[in-house]
Amino acid sequence: xxxxxxxxxxxxxxxxxxxxxxxxxxxxxxxxxxxxxxxxxxxxxxxxxxxxxxxxxxxxxxxxxxxxxxxxxxxxxxxxxxxxxxxxxxxxxxx
Amino acid sequence: xxxxxxxxxxxxxxxxxxxxxxxxxxxxxxxxxxxxxxxxxxxxxxxxxxxxxxxxxxxxxxxxxxxxxxxxxxxxxxxxxxxxxxxxxxxxxxxxxxxxxxxxxxxxxxxxxxxxxxxxxxxxxxxxxxxxxxxxxxxxxxxxxxxxxxxxxxxxxxxxxxxxxxxxxxxxxxxxxxxxx
Numbered sequence: 001x002x003x004x005x006x007x008x009x010x011x012x013x014x015x016x017x018x019x020x021x022x023x024x025x026x027x028x029x030x031x032x033x034x035x036x037x038x039x040x041x042x043x044x045x046x047x048x049x050x051x052x053x054x055x056x057x058x059x060x061x062x063x064x065x066x067x068x069x070x071x072x073x074x075x076x077x078x079x080x081x082x083x084x085x086x087x088x089x090x091x092x093x094x095x
Numbered sequence: 096x097x098x099x100x101x102x103x104x105x106x107x108x109x110x111x112x113x114x115x116x117x118x119x120x121x122x123x124x125x126x127x128x129x130x131x132x133x134x135x136x137x138x139x140x141x142x143x144x145x146x147x148x149x150x151x152x153x154x155x156x157x158x159x160x161x162x163x164x165x166x167x168x169x170x171x172x173x174x175x176x177x178x179x180x181x182x183x184x185x186x187x188x189x190x191x192x193x194x195x196x197x198x199x200x201x202x203x204x205x206x207x208x209x210x211x212x213x214x215x216x217x218x219x220x221x222x223x224x225x226x227x228x229x230x231x232x233x234x235x236x237x238x239x240x241x242x243x244x245x246x247x248x249x250x251x252x253x254x255x256x257x258x259x260x261x262x263x264x265x266x267x268x269x270x271x272x273x274x275x276x
Contacts (some may be wrong), residue, residue: 009133013159047155050239077152084239
């Protein structure tokens with residue numbers, strides 16, 4: 001399944017917006033079959049922030065693991081944000 | 096890009112240091128929705144600058160993280176005037192953000208009672224993944240800001256309570272000092 005993040009806008013910022021985006025795709029996620037991959041397409045996204053990403057991407061990765069793939073992720077803010085999330089996953093907060 | 100200039104800083108500090116009143120309408124974002132709208136305008140304006148074309152999304156992202164932090168950490172607990180001051184000057188390559196919120200020390204003390212003062216709170220906020228809204232992996236915003244500032248030609252002066260953080264690509268250090276308005 002492919003999710004085009006530009007449907008949520010080209011400026012993806014704030015935790016609240018990330019939560020709302022996740023809620024919006026929940027019906028699609030429920031219809032995913034076993035082993036189906038989830039492709040997150042960043043084409044058209046200009047600004048991507050850790051707050052939005054943490055509510056959306058982190059939740060999807062926690063739920064679907066290696067089935068989540070990123071495409072068109074060359075944008076600098078996308079790269080830096082995804083790397084931060086990966087680093088946090090490897091070194092989680094002590095809290 | 097220097098994130099505060101004296102004129103813009105003077106306007107922002109006048110507001111946070113003065114009596115409880117709303118800032119000028121052109122600088123005032125009473126809600127996160129209003130802030131997002133103006134942030135989108137910043138994105139469009141920065142996109143037109145040739146020298147920033149490669150990394151303007153990172154600038155918008157760090158402004159977004161700092162601005163949204165004000166709303167996220169003060170929701171329902173604004174001491175007086177809610178919302179934030181947001182101003183920018185593309186000619187001078189400067190952005191100013193300010194709020195009259197609770198301050199980082201107070202929000203962090205909820206989860207880190209050992210935080211001693213404003214300087215300690217700023218150090219933790221910029222270097223550790225911890226949030227006044229823990230649990231969870233929240234608290235990564237200012238760490239992201241620090242990483243971006245250190246990697247690009249950006250300078251930031253960040254104030255909370257009686258302390259300030261200065262970071263720039265030139266000095267590669269997180270400089271934390273006492274500061275009084």
